Amino acid sequence: MEYFLELLLGGLTRGSIYALIALGYTMVYGIIELINFAHGEIYMIGAFTALIVASVLTMSGMTGLSVLILASVVAVLYAAAYGFTVEKIAYKPLRQAPRLSPLISAIGMSIFLQNYVLIAQTSDFLPFPNLIPDLPFMEPYAHIMGSTELVIVLTTTVVTVILTLFIKFTRIGKAMRATAQDRGMAMLAGVNVNRVISNTFIIGSALAAIGGVLIASHIGRINFYIGFLAGIKAFTAAVLGGIGSIPGAVLGGLILGWTESFATGYVSSDYEDVFAFCLLVLILIFRPAGLLGRSTIQKV
Amino acid sequence: MKILAEFRKSLIISLWFMLLTFPILVIRVNTIEKIVEWRWRNMAFIGIGSFLFSFVWRFMLERRERGRKLAEAGAVETRPFSQRLLEDARVYRPVLAALALFAVAFPFLFSSYQTNIMTTALMYVMLGLGLNIVVGLAGLLDLGYVAFYAVGAYSYALLNVHFGLGFWAVLPVGALLGVLFGILLGFPVLRLRGDYLAIVTLGFGEIIRLILENWNEFSFGPSGVANIPRPGLFGISLSLSEATIYLYFLMLALCLFTVFVVNRLQDSRIGRAWIALREDEVACQAMGIDKTKTKLTAFALGATWAGMVGVIFAAKTTFINPASFTFLESAMILSIVVLGGMGSIVGVILGAFILILTPEYLRAFSNYRMLLFGTTMVLMMVFRPQGIVTNVRRIYRFRGREKNSETAKA
Numbered sequence: 156m157e158y159f160l161e162l163l164l165g166g167l168t169r170g171s172i173y174a175l176i177a178l179g180y181t182m183v184y185g186i187i188e189l190i191n192f193a194h195g196e197i198y199m200i201g202a203f204t205a206l207i208v209a210s211v212l213t214m215s216g217m218t219g220l221s222v223l224i225l226a227s228v229v230a231v232l233y234a235a236a237y238g239f240t241v242e243k244i245a246y247k248p249l250r251q252a253p254r255l256s257p258l259i260s261a262i263g264m265s266i267f268l269q270n271y272v273l274i275a276q277t278s279d280f281l282p283f284p285n286l287i288p289d290l291p292f293m294e295p296y297a298h299i300m301g302s303t304e305l306v307i308v309l310t311t312t313v314v315t316v317i318l319t320l321f322i323k324f325t326r327i328g329k330a331m332r333a334t335a336q337d338r339g340m341a342m343l344a345g346v347n348v349n350r351v352i353s354n355t356f357i358i359g360s361a362l363a364a365i366g367g368v369l370i371a372s373h374i375g376r377i378n379f380y381i382g383f384l385a386g387i388k389a390f391t392a393a394v395l396g397g398i399g400s401i402p403g404a405v406l407g408g409l410i411l412g413w414t415e416s417f418a419t420g421y422v423s424s425d426y427e428d429v430f431a432f433c434l435l436v437l438i439l440i441f442r443p444a445g446l447l448g449r450s451t452i453q454k455v
Numbered sequence: 456m457k458i459l460a461e462f463r464k465s466l467i468i469s470l471w472f473m474l475l476t477f478p479i480l481v482i483r484v485n486t487i488e489k490i491v492e493w494r495w496r497n498m499a500f501i502g503i504g505s506f507l508f509s510f511v512w513r514f515m516l517e518r519r520e521r522g523r524k525l526a527e528a529g530a531v532e533t534r535p536f537s538q539r540l541l542e543d544a545r546v547y548r549p550v551l552a553a554l555a556l557f558a559v560a561f562p563f564l565f566s567s568y569q570t571n572i573m574t575t576a577l578m579y580v581m582l583g584l585g586l587n588i589v590v591g592l593a594g595l596l597d598l599g600y601v602a603f604y605a606v607g608a609y610s611y612a613l614l615n616v617h618f619g620l621g622f623w624a625v626l627p628v629g630a631l632l633g634v635l636f637g638i639l640l641g642f643p644v645l646r647l648r649g650d651y652l653a654i655v656t657l658g659f660g661e662i663i664r665l666i667l668e669n670w671n672e673f674s675f676g677p678s679g680v681a682n683i684p685r686p687g688l689f690g691i692s693l694s695l696s697e698a699t700i701y702l703y704f705l706m707l708a709l710c711l712f713t714v715f716v717v718n719r720l721q722d723s724r725i726g727r728a729w730i731a732l733r734e735d736e737v738a739c740q741a742m743g744i745d746k747t748k749t750k751l752t753a754f755a756l757g758a759t760w761a762g763m764v765g766v767i768f769a770a771k772t773t774f775i776n777p778a779s780f781t782f783l784e785s786a787m788i789l790s791i792v793v794l795g796g797m798g799s800i801v802g803v804i805l806g807a808f809i810l811i812l813t814p815e816y817l818r819a820f821s822n823y824r825m826l827l828f829g830t831t832m833v834l835m836m837v838f839r840p841q842g843i844v845t846n847v848r849r850i851y852r853f854r855g856r857e858k859n860s861e862t863a864k865a
Contacts, residue, residue, distance in 0.1 A: 189650075190650045190653070200479065203478075203479060204478050206484075207478045207484055208478065210484040210491070211482060211484060211491055214484075214489055214491060229478075233478060236474075236475055240472075240475060244833065245833050245837070248516060248519075248837045249837060252836070253840075254650070255594070255596055256836045258653060259789070259793055259832055259836050260832065260833045260837065262598075262786060262789070262832060263790075263828070263831070263832025264829065264833055265829070266786060266826075266829035266832070267828075267830055269825070269829075270823075270825040270826040271479070271826060273825075274822060274826060275476075275479050275480045275483075275497075276479060276483060277483075383782070387657065387658070390654060391658075394654070425669040426665065428661065429662055429665050432658035432659075435655065435658050436643060436655055436662075439644075439647060439654075439655055440643045440644075440646075443646065443647065
């Protein structure tokens with residue numbers, strides 16, 4: 156029973172991170188129908204920035220919570236800036252192009268960003284300091300869930316709630332929903348579509364950076380390649396829940412996290428990634444619209 | 456005044472990039488020895504580089520817009536110069552003859568190291584042509600093409616280890632297994648649209664690699680298979696340099712065969728069906744083309760070549776392991792197709808030579824190879840999405856002389 160609980164909570168932690176990254180995918184796809192392949196790399200850059208800032212701060216004598224907060228804030232800002240710039244360079248000039256073009260451009264961007272970090276930093280795994288302090292009241296439960304995991308789950312919950320409210324009630328959120336429904340109509344109604352797309356990239360990238368900082372604290376080491384697998388899995392989560400839908404991304408992330416956690420716990424730990432990919436293939440075959448997505452009818 | 460405005464724009468962009476690359480490019484921390492390294496020089500490079508590049512970028516974008524407007528007005532000759540050159544028999548015949556002579560003489564003129572590189576380039580030509588069927592002709596973005604390559608390589612390695620089969624026996628088996636896996640992948644993804652298809656094929660490629668890596672009893676795991684025999688030549692034992700030359704000619708012959716087949720396929724009924732499918736799926740079905748069959752043949756015929764090249768790869772390197780079949784390999788083959796020009800045979804051949812030979816001869820830049828790959832893919836998509844060699848659509852021009860009789864017949 157305890158083993159089951161451990162796997163359940165482990166899956167919850169994992170799933171929360173997937174959900175955070177999947178939100179970025181789902182929002183971008185909802186608006187410009189593009190799989191942003193470089194999204195995983197933005198997450199990686201967020202983690203790297205946090206590592207660099209945190210290391211510099213610790214070496215200059217700062218400790219404790221202020222390092223965590225400063226590093227996270229800088230990481231989020233930088234990831235958002237990267238997301239914004241990537242969109243301007245690789246996707247904006249391709250608005251009118253056939254659908255394959257931005258996708259290939261996105262793959263190119265992802266390869267570029269990986270190798271940019273590889274050349275500028277290192278190809279080795281870097282140890283990531285655990286920035287999240289140990290919470291004293293979690294002490295008795297430490298064997299099933301540490302305080303890092305608790306912080307991850309809580310952060311994801313808070314961020315998702317804020318995001319949902321933001322999209323529902325603010326002006327920017329409304330503009331985003333309008334653009335997602337019908338770009339041409341939104342433009343006619345006076346929505347600045349280019350700015351909405353930029354905003355979407357900024358918000359999605361910031362979420363990815365939060366995910367990056369959290370997962371790096373959880374796993375404890377990062378390298379330039381972590382974005383690839385995380386990106387694919389987060390995309391799986393987004394598709395699983397129904398791409399374009401925000402609650403869907405969270406649900407998909409959690410289901411994927413649990414699938415992986417239970418499959419590695421009860422079946423075999425060698426095939427961890429195979430389970431995720433199989434789940435993706437099965438979902439796309441049997442329910443391409445996802446669990447919470449609406450299937451679109453193609454009109455000719 | 457306009458110059459000043461342009462200048463200011465570039466200055467802002469340069470400052471933005473300096474800020475953007477600051478933490479990753481300037482600071483490097485060594486967490487073990489607790490040293491922070493500040494590399495201010497990189498910042499200066501980025502500043503100057505992005506300042507200059509932003510001018511080029513804006514100029515190119517403007518030129519692209521102008522070109523588009525001209526094309527819309529119908530003022531330009533749509534057939535590019537290179538294409539007209541290629542179609543002129545007086546030009547292409549001597550060029551082809553010279554190329555053929557050069558290709559035959561190559562292993563005798565250069566060292567076996569060079570020959571080896573050339574063989575690798577030819578392998579990528581074949582892979583590119585195979586992927587070109589799926590991506591360029593049928594318009595199905597396949598990001599897991601390397602899986603078929605792996606299937607071919609492992610079929611030779613494993614059949615050789617377990618049953619002692621030779622190269623020539625396995626070559627058709629590799630091709631057949633490629634077809635089989637192509638159909639295996641094709642079936643579930645029939646209903647998927649462009650970008651979902653891309654992700655599923657990517658997942659498929661990764662599944663194959665992960666299985667090869669983890670199923671130790673079957674594929675010997677990450678350590679791979681070693682001591683795979685080179686191809687035989689009627690039982691004659693060849694020295695290492697002779698084997699290299701032999702493999703080169705073998706590869707050359709196979710490439711010619713591929714070009715021949717792909718060229719014939721392109722103009723066949725099925726080839727035209729692929730192109731129709733790429734252009735518009737619904738309209739294509741309305742014209743009575745069987746979508747299922749067309750897609751499956753595209754996957755199967757594309758995978759055949761990868762299976763064959765896989766067998767040759769195993770025979771060439773005599774050692775394979777799953778690390779040779781990562782997603783990057785798929786991305787590389789894809790960029791060959793994209794760079795060369797989707798759907799164009801000459802383009803794909805050119806693309807393969809450029810992408811494989813340039814890094815080999817520019818060893819100094821080997822670190823930047825993948826960086827340049829990524830950059831090229833983005834820039835090509837933005838400025839020249841049709842690739843180096845444009846694949847022109849076949850147009851039947853109405854000459855107009857026998858106007859009345861022609862229209863009456865039609």
